[in-house]
Amino acid sequence: MSNPQVVLKLGDDVSTDIIYPGRFMATVLPTETPQFAFADSAEFNGRLKAKEIAPGSAIVAGKNFGCGSSREQAVSCLKGYELCIVAKNIARIFLQSAINLGLNIVICPDIEASEGDELEIVEGKVLNKTSKKSFAISPLPQARQAIIDAGGLIPYTRRLLRAQ
Numbered sequence: 001m002s003n004p005q006v007v008l009k010l011g012d013d014v015s016t017d018i019i020y021p022g023r024f025m026a027t028v029l030p031t032e033t034p035q036f037a038f039a040d041s042a043e044f045n046g047r048l049k050a051k052e053i054a055p056g057s058a059i060v061a062g063k064n065f066g067c068g069s070s071r072e073q074a075v076s077c078l079k080g081y082e083l084c085i086v087a088k089n090i091a092r093i094f095l096q097s098a099i100n101l102g103l104n105i106v107i108c109p110d111i112e113a114s115e116g117d118e119l120e121i122v123e124g125k126v127l128n129k130t131s132k133k134s135f136a137i138s139p140l141p142q143a144r145q146a147i148i149d150a151g152g153l154i155p156y157t158r159r160l161l162r163a164q
Contacts, residue, residue, distance in 0.1 A: 002104075003129075004058035004084045006117045008044055014061050015068030016094065020077050022069075030101075033073045034080030048081055055082035056104075060113045062087065066094025072101070079103045086111055086119065086126060089138075099144050102152030107138040 024036040038044045047053050059078075065087035066074060075097040078085065084104040088111060098105045108126045113119060117130040126135045139145065150156035 002056055002084065002121050004056050004086075004119050004121070005054070006060050006113050006115050006119060007047075007053050007057040007083075008038075008059045009113065009115050010059065010061040010065070012062035012088075013064045013067055016066055016071050016074035017068055019066065020071060020074040022071075025071065025073065028073060030076040030080060033077040035077075036073075037077035037081065053081065053083075056084060057081075058084045058086050058113075058119055060086045060111060063089050065090045066098075067091040070097070072097050075101050075103050084121075086113070086121075099140070099147050100153045102148050102150065102155065104148065105140075107140070108135050109138055110135045 018040065019038065020033065020036055021039050024039065027033055027036065035049060037048055065085065070093040075094065079101050084106065085098070086106045086108055088109050089107055090098070090105060095105070106121055106126060111126060112131065112133060112135065113128050117128055120127040120129055124137055124139070126137060128135070147153055147156045150159055
């Protein structure tokens with residue numbers, strides 16, 4: 001499927017305030033939200049804005065990624081850079097927003113990876129090519145994965161309507 005490099009390693013309980021700080025909530029356009037991704041981490045935000053991080057790169061996180069408020073901007077800012085989120089689990093509202101916007105997410109309860117590691121995401125598992133370890137994926141229901149694969153709920157719905 002894909003071979004992302006880990007560009008950021010995070011722990012548990014990463015809130016939407018960390019991903020997209022509340023002071024930027026007035027900015028809602030998906031074309032404008034990416035500039036504020038991880039704004040309080042000047043180094044990482046700067047690398048994103050300077051396009052030093054390739055589309056498809058991975059953020060690896062622990063449990064409860066995207067907890068906190070239900071701000072959709074936390075998803076759209078990551079989608080704007082086409083990042084892949086590999087987390088032990090994802091907060092419920094963030095997960096639904098990620099599906100709706102087509103953010104590439106992988107739920108991998110036992111993932112072990114460090115910044116700089118190269119991952120390979122294949123059917124049912126994440127291979128850490130750097131450590132040579134393999135970790136099982138908790139797959140999303142087929143219908144939800146189809147929405148992500150289509151690029152989000154709107155492209156998915158358009159595809160269904162055109163097929164009729």
